[in-house]
Amino acid sequence: MKFTYTVILCVFVLAFITISFVNAQNVDFKPDSLSFYNIAEKYYIEGKYDLAIEYYKKAIEKQPDNATIYNSLATAYQYKNLYTEAIYYYKKAVELYPIYVQYNEDLADLYYKNKQYEKSIEINTRIIQMDPANYESYFYMGTSYNFLDQYDEALDCYKKAIEVDSKPYFAYKGIGDTYMLKKDYESAINYYLKTIQIIQNEPNVYLTLAQAYYYIGKYNEALENLYKYKSLDIKYSDIANEWIAKTKAALNKWKSLVAI
Numbered sequence: 001m002k003f004t005y006t007v008i009l010c011v012f013v014l015a016f017i018t019i020s021f022v023n024a025q026n027v028d029f030k031p032d033s034l035s036f037y038n039i040a041e042k043y044y045i046e047g048k049y050d051l052a053i054e055y056y057k058k059a060i061e062k063q064p065d066n067a068t069i070y071n072s073l074a075t076a077y078q079y080k081n082l083y084t085e086a087i088y089y090y091k092k093a094v095e096l097y098p099i100y101v102q103y104n105e106d107l108a109d110l111y112y113k114n115k116q117y118e119k120s121i122e123i124n125t126r127i128i129q130m131d132p133a134n135y136e137s138y139f140y141m142g143t144s145y146n147f148l149d150q151y152d153e154a155l156d157c158y159k160k161a162i163e164v165d166s167k168p169y170f171a172y173k174g175i176g177d178t179y180m181l182k183k184d185y186e187s188a189i190n191y192y193l194k195t196i197q198i199i200q201n202e203p204n205v206y207l208t209l210a211q212a213y214y215y216i217g218k219y220n221e222a223l224e225n226l227y228k229y230k231s232l233d234i235k236y237s238d239i240a241n242e243w244i245a246k247t248k249a250a251l252n253k254w255k256s257l258v259a260i
Contacts, residue, residue, distance in 0.1 A: 033062035040058075070090075070093040074089035074092075083114045108140065111123060118148070120140060135164040138171075139174060172191050172195040173195045176208060189209060189216075206232065214243070214250065217250075223248070226244050
């Protein structure tokens with residue numbers, strides 16, 4: 001009985017969100033278009049993306065000015081890893097409804113996944129103009145700049161993300177990673193420690209923190225964080241073991257030099 005009630009509630013909420021979403025665009029589905037769209041959505045939920053694409057396109061034939069259909073079609077293509085087609089239809093959705101942030105976010109995210117970092121930055125810049133509190137756009141811009149080896153621009157974006165919202169740990173981690181790329185290990189350590197103050201069970205923070213300590217010769221601190229990393233992410237214990245062996249060797253070498 002409880003399960004049935006939960007399912008009914010979820011269906012009701014989903015229907016309400018769908019109606020609100022469509023109304024927010026000031027776009028009404030035409031009846032013949034909506035019928036094809038609903039069939040497409042059913043196939044999409046079932047993971048039958050080829051059939052979903054077929055019916056999304058039928059819906060577009062009936063209503064070629066509906067941005068929602070183009071965005072949904074793009075998402076189906078994205079799940080098939082057909083990024084060229086997905087980008088094309090995300091762009092169509094944005095062209096039809098350029099002030100809707102979600103469509104721009106979907107396009108920017110796909111550009112990022114497709115390693116088209118300049119274009120991702122361009123769209124995220126537009127998103128921030130519409131939504132200045134969108135810290136995720138600042139974050140993805142920062143990461144994109146890092147891939148383009150533009151580290152100062154990356155730092156600026158990550159720090160703006162923190163100004164907008166100081167809670168998400170990944171912006172602090174992004175700053176630490178950028179300082180690592182700049183070989184400024186002391187600054188990297190500072191931001192990794194700030195990251196750990198927010199979240200204590202993120203394995204990769206301990207790995208990169210350990211590496212930063214290693215590069216400045218603080219081998220005991222490096223080992224402490226490597227063991228923590230290994231305890232949190234056992235499936236990557238081979239990486240941890242490699243760095244532990246490397247750090248122990250460096251520590252023993254340093255001890256032998258001090259003893260002379």
